[in-house]
Every structure is written in C-alpha cells, then in structure tokens.
Amino acid sequence: MKSMLGLFATTAAATVFAAAAYAAECNTTYTVKAGDTLASVAAAHYEGDKSKSSLIYYNNQKIISGSDLQVVEGMVLEIPCSLEDLIPDSTPLQDASAEMKLLTGGNNAPFTDQNWPGQGIITELVNAAMEETPAPVSFSITWEDNWSKHLFPLLDSQKYDMGFPWFRPDCENDPGNEICQNFHFSDPVMNLLIMLYVRNGNAFAYDNDEDIWGKTVCYSEGYFNRQLDGDGRKWLEKGLVTLVKAEATEDCFKLLALGDVDAVATNAVAGAKTVKEMGFDGSVSTLSRPFAEQSLHVVISKKNWRGTTHLFRINSGLAALKASGRYNQIIFRHLTLFENSLKR
Known part of the structure; x- marks a missing residue:
C-alpha cells in the first residue's frame, strides 16, 4: 500500500537541526509565553534543536490537540528529556504458530520496518498494547511488503485478524467509503x-x-x-x-x-x-x-466474527498503555533513533 504508507515517514516537527547557544533544560515544566511555538520551546530546552518539538508534542498531546495544535500563552508544558536507553522492549507474546494473526508491511521506517529497532515504532506500540490487554494472548506478525494486498483480500478474507498501521478515512462525512464500510478502526495507535x-x-x-x-x-x-x-x-x-x-x-x-x-x-x-x-x-x-x-490505526474486517472482541482487546490495551509511562518511552526512544538517523 504505497499510496498510504510509502508516504509516512514523523513526527519530528522540523527539518532543520541547527545547534545554537541555548541552555538545555528538561524534565521540568514550562509556562508558554506570548509568541512561543512548539519549535521555539524545543529550541530553548534542547540546545537549539527544534526537531525535538515532537517530544514536547507527544508528552503534552492531550492539551495541545485540544487547542488547535497550538501552544497558547499560559499553557503549562511538561518538558521531557530524551531517552538514553534505546534498546527496544522484548516481545514475549509473539509466537509464529499463534491462532491470532496480525499483518503489517516493511520499508516504512521508522514506523514498520523489519530492519528498524523493535521493527518500528508502530510495531512496538502494538506489541506493547497486546501485552496490556485484560487477558493477553499470543499472536503472530506476518510481513507482506505489497500493501495493496492488505485490506483486500488478506484482511477482508479474514486470513489475518488485524492489520496495521492504517490511516482512517473521513467515515463520518463519507460513510460510503469502501474501507469505512468493511473495516473496524481501533483507537489511534499514534497521532x-x-x-x-x-x-x-x-x-x-x-x-x-x-x-x-x-x-x-x-x-x-x-x-x-x-x-x-x-x-x-x-x-x-x-x-x-x-x-x-x-x-x-x-x-x-x-x-x-x-x-x-x-x-x-x-x-x-x-x-x-x-x-x-x-x-x-x-x-x-x-x-x-x-x-x-492524522492518526494511525489497527484495522479489523467487519466480516470477522470475532471482530468486535479483537477491537475491544486492542483498544483496552492501547488505553492501558497510554495511561502508563511506557507509551511515551517507546515513542521517545524511536523519535530519538529517527533524529539520530537524519544527522548521520
């Protein structure tokens, strides 16, 4: 599915990685002043590195998303530090012979790629969410790099139970959309x-x-x-x-x-x-x-007789993961790896 996933590639919110004489200060809070932007706040706290605005965005996503994606005067932001530990989490539930089968594709670093640490940020988030479900079960992940096969026929035919990651169409205003009619969408895995x-x-x-x-x-x-x-x-x-x-x-x-x-x-x-x-x-x-x-989701065929059960499973796991500190740790780790890859 080159048309959807060959495109994605951050959430690093800038392309310029200039160093300047800023004092680094993180693991603190900052009260937004008039004229501030995500980029300027990042530069002030990360030694001039505007690209780290993504760390601030994800650590304060709820309040920033609720303010038209802007930082506004008086808003109190939590400023995280970059992670030093860049080792991906283990995947204890993955089992090639498992009954539950997940489908994704590669060549989309840093999101889904077999050669990226943890096989990509979305892959690691899905793994972690499956561990956080009320009744965790083992699952397999199959890699099919021809994305055009994923929705139809592989997921539609129920050969696989869940696929990721996919953008969600505007189903509310376009209910006749073929994807909307045939698939359930999980809560956002990542915005x-x-x-x-x-x-x-x-x-x-x-x-x-x-x-x-x-x-x-x-x-x-x-x-x-x-x-x-x-x-x-x-x-x-x-x-x-x-x-x-x-x-x-x-x-x-x-x-x-x-x-x-x-x-x-x-x-x-x-x-x-x-x-x-x-x-x-x-x-x-x-x-x-x-x-x-724009958000990325797990998709499940509406023809799957266990589809709503699978949907509850992944959504409850995502909710528990986001309520823990592990969600942000995974995102920060991969964003740091991504930023480092651009500087090479």
Whole structure:
C-alpha cells in the first residue's frame, strides 16, 4: 500500500537541526509565553534543536490537540528529556504458530520496518498494547511488503485478524467509503502532525487558516482530503485552496522545487526524511504551525466474527498503555533513533 504508507515517514516537527547557544533544560515544566511555538520551546530546552518539538508534542498531546495544535500563552508544558536507553522492549507474546494473526508491511521506517529497532515504532506500540490487554494472548506478525494486498483480500478474507498501521478515512462525512464500510478502526495507535513545507524565499505567514486560502498545496496519494475539507474548513468545496495530488511524497517536493505548488503537506516524519534524502535541507523549510493531525490505526474486517472482541482487546490495551509511562518511552526512544538517523 504505497499510496498510504510509502508516504509516512514523523513526527519530528522540523527539518532543520541547527545547534545554537541555548541552555538545555528538561524534565521540568514550562509556562508558554506570548509568541512561543512548539519549535521555539524545543529550541530553548534542547540546545537549539527544534526537531525535538515532537517530544514536547507527544508528552503534552492531550492539551495541545485540544487547542488547535497550538501552544497558547499560559499553557503549562511538561518538558521531557530524551531517552538514553534505546534498546527496544522484548516481545514475549509473539509466537509464529499463534491462532491470532496480525499483518503489517516493511520499508516504512521508522514506523514498520523489519530492519528498524523493535521493527518500528508502530510495531512496538502494538506489541506493547497486546501485552496490556485484560487477558493477553499470543499472536503472530506476518510481513507482506505489497500493501495493496492488505485490506483486500488478506484482511477482508479474514486470513489475518488485524492489520496495521492504517490511516482512517473521513467515515463520518463519507460513510460510503469502501474501507469505512468493511473495516473496524481501533483507537489511534499514534497521532502524526501534518506540517507544511515551503521553498526558502517563498515562505508565507501561517498564523491562521485564512493564510492558506489562495495557495496550491500538494498531497501524496493515500492522504485523505479531510485536512482541507473536514472540521468545518471546506476549503476544497469552496474553492479556497487548490489541491495537487502526487503519487509519492518525493513527487510533491519535486513540484515544490519547481515552484509549481506553494506548499507540501505531509506528516513531520515523512517530511523530515524526504527533505534529507532529496538534499533539500538548505532550500526547504517547515512552517512552525502544525497544519493538521492524522492518526494511525489497527484495522479489523467487519466480516470477522470475532471482530468486535479483537477491537475491544486492542483498544483496552492501547488505553492501558497510554495511561502508563511506557507509551511515551517507546515513542521517545524511536523519535530519538529517527533524529539520530537524519544527522548521520
């Protein structure tokens, strides 16, 4: 499923890893001042490293998500330290002969990749959530790198019980969507910040939604239009924004370099990774305000007679995991590994 997963690649909320004369201070709280952004708060606490804004976002996700993805004056943020221990957790429940069968695919580091520590951040979160369920059972994970086979036929035919990770379409406004009609979606395993990437010298202010009106934005295939038309925006419906669809994230950045689009919208991990791989570090910047949020889920066929039981199992495990400190530890570990990989 290149159309959905070949695109993702953070939640690191920036592509610039500049060092500056900032005093590092973490494992503390910080009260947001007027004019602060996630990036500026990160720079002030992590020796100028704006990319660590992702650590602050995930450690304060509930209050930031509830404030239009902005830090606002007076908000009290918990500032975590990066983890020194980067060893992935063990997987005691995985058993190749288990009755419960999970399906994922590779080549999507740092999310799902057999060569990434812990086989990826989402893989490790799913493993951990399965351990936190009320009645843990063993399970197997099968890797199929041809994502186009996952939903139909492999999951739809119930050859596998659960698949991950998948974006959820806007099922409320598009109930006829084939995926919505045929699959249950778990609670979010992880939320990704969608950022806007612009050419240096052609940046624009993005302080409110109206600043996007009249712009041409590129999305990769597999991203849904809900960031443009959902949540009351209706930018496409009203003709306020022009959308260009490209096959892959790299194609969007090529259009940006040519000046054919004003901005690329993609999750912060995919953006940081693509900018680095294409050598655009010095020519592309990230607008500091998050554009939207998109979540990754476990999916289960509605034809599966145990589907609602599986759904309860994974959701209860995710809830218990998120209530513990282990959820953030896993995310911080993988974000640190990802940031380190970009600096090599």
